[in-house]
Amino acid sequence: MIQELKQYYGSLFEPELLEEINGVATFMEVPKEHDLMKPGQYIKSMPLLLSGSIKIMRPDVNRDELLLYHLERGDTCAMTMTCCTGNTKSEIHAVTETASKLLMIPVSNKEEWYSKYKTWRNFVFASYHNLMMDLLESVDNIAFNNLDERLENYLQDKIQILNSKHIYKPHKEIAADLHTIRVVISRLLKEMENNKTIVLHRSFVEVL
Incomplete structure (x- = not known):
């Protein structure tokens, strides 16, 4: 020790x-x-x-x-x-x-x-x-930030904490951390994927 x-x-x-x-x-x-x-x-x-x-x-x-x-x-x-x-x-x-x-x-x-x-x-x-x-x-x-900005900041924080661009967290847990509901987070993540800033995999989020 x-x-x-x-x-x-x-x-x-x-x-x-x-x-x-x-x-x-x-x-x-x-x-x-x-x-x-x-x-x-x-x-x-x-x-x-x-x-x-x-x-x-x-x-x-x-x-x-x-x-x-x-x-x-x-x-x-x-x-x-x-x-x-x-x-x-x-x-x-x-x-x-x-x-x-x-x-x-x-x-x-x-x-x-x-x-x-x-x-x-x-x-x-x-x-x-x-x-x-x-x-x-x-x-x-x-x-001061919209939920989409808070989500982006959250993902960036997770990259630094986990030292990985693969974030293994279910949408429900991300929603709980941001004090919102899963369906809203799922929609925002899908929008981010459409904008080619992330890729949604079965069990993790990949930040590009």
């Missing part, structure tokens, strides 16, 4: 902090579509993502979910840190989008390192800043 820590976080944290993380963190290796956090849970630890991708979603009163942002390698979840600090229940749903490896750090260490290590403090501030930028981008997408 220490080698992965040095590989992915060595440029962020000093060796002493890496050693402390290695000593207290719990390593987790989880499959695709695994629930890491559900609304209503109390958070006792925070994640450091070593590999993979995690979707952070916000449920509404009808139990539909809106995709807020993704976590990728080298990230942590600022919303989780907020729940840790305030000892409040989670209001988000975190699900692995791909098979992932992560470290879970106890809340007590998060607070201790905040005053002990400047690099950790900078990392926490950067995480909050990234959270704000991601949320603003989500708001802009919903408020």
Whole structure:
């Protein structure tokens, strides 16, 4: 575990902090579509993502979910840190989008390192800043972009996250991520195929 820590976080944290993380963190290796956090849970630890991708979603009163942002390698979840600090229940749903490896750090260490290590403090501030930028981008997408533009942005994000132009997601799941219905997404994807920006295959979308 220490080698992965040095590989992915060595440029962020000093060796002493890496050693402390290695000593207290719990390593987790989880499959695709695994629930890491559900609304209503109390958070006792925070994640450091070593590999993979995690979707952070916000449920509404009808139990539909809106995709807020993704976590990728080298990230942590600022919303989780907020729940840790305030000892409040989670209001988000975190699900692995791909098979992932992560470290879970106890809340007590998060607070201790905040005053002990400047690099950790900078990392926490950067995480909050990234959270704000991601949320603003989500708001802009919903408020100012048409659904076809949101779909294009969604597909481009998936290319970067999955490092592939083949997106293996059913239309129903894409619709859920964009807070709409499957028939609308299917129609928009068909229009994109007619415009020769994508090719629809039986089990995946190929972005040209």
